[in-house]
Amino acid sequence: MPFLTDTDYEVQIRNWIKQIIIQRKEDVQHQAELAAQAEMESYLRQRYDVAKIFSVTGADRNALIIQYMVDIAIYHLHANSSGDLIPELRIIRYNAAKDWLKAVAKGEISPDLPEKPDEGEGNEGTGNQVIEFGSNPKYSERY
Template sequence: MMFLTLEDFKSQAKLDLVDRIIQNDHGILFQSELATITEMQSYLGIKYDVANVFNRIGTDRNALIVMYAVDILLYHIHSRLTPNQVPQIRMDRYDAAINWLKDAGSGKLVIDLPLKPVVESTTAKGNIIYSGEVKRNNRF
């Protein structure tokens, strides 16, 4: 695993349950983590420096990002086995994670993540405003 550790799962799922779901194949966990991080980056990447967010380790990581990453990953590994029988708690927590990511990415929430660096452009900036005069009636 890259960003998450097995310790991160202990607060939300029993490790033996996770092992049974992935059938002790940690490659599945690795691939699911990649998909989870990519999904999270698609929401947060507009505003935040996601490379910096997901390259952190240990206690340097944002606790909410870790929690929601575990929620999304658990949802994905559950749906891998039985898509029609994902536990309701997994669906609820997945929906909550996606809603939080949408709000965080749009700037509705203030979270402690590094912002995307501002890139100076060499092209002209600004808005072009165009309009016309009010139509005149020239009938005599």
């Protein structure tokens, strides 16, 4: 079942404009949504359980994930229809979505998303090990 619904788009784009962009081909919209989801997962995968995030349906979905996924999908739809004529607003919103995803990936922003379970739980000595690199100070043996 797709993560986004047609009503999710209504906040950001009028339906008749969306129909022009997708050329009344629902598979084009579906492919743009899949691309947007894959792009978001690539940023979120390291810290969050993306399977849980994108398997939720209805009102339980995270509003920011919906908003930014719609922004990314609309950007890809515009790029598909006329790559050199993407509206400035769509470029700004797409870049804002990417900036938010980068900040989430770095840990600067902590959205209310299910975190990825620790892979090393119950396994002592595995997982989060710290390795320090360096060397001793250089000494000169010249007289």
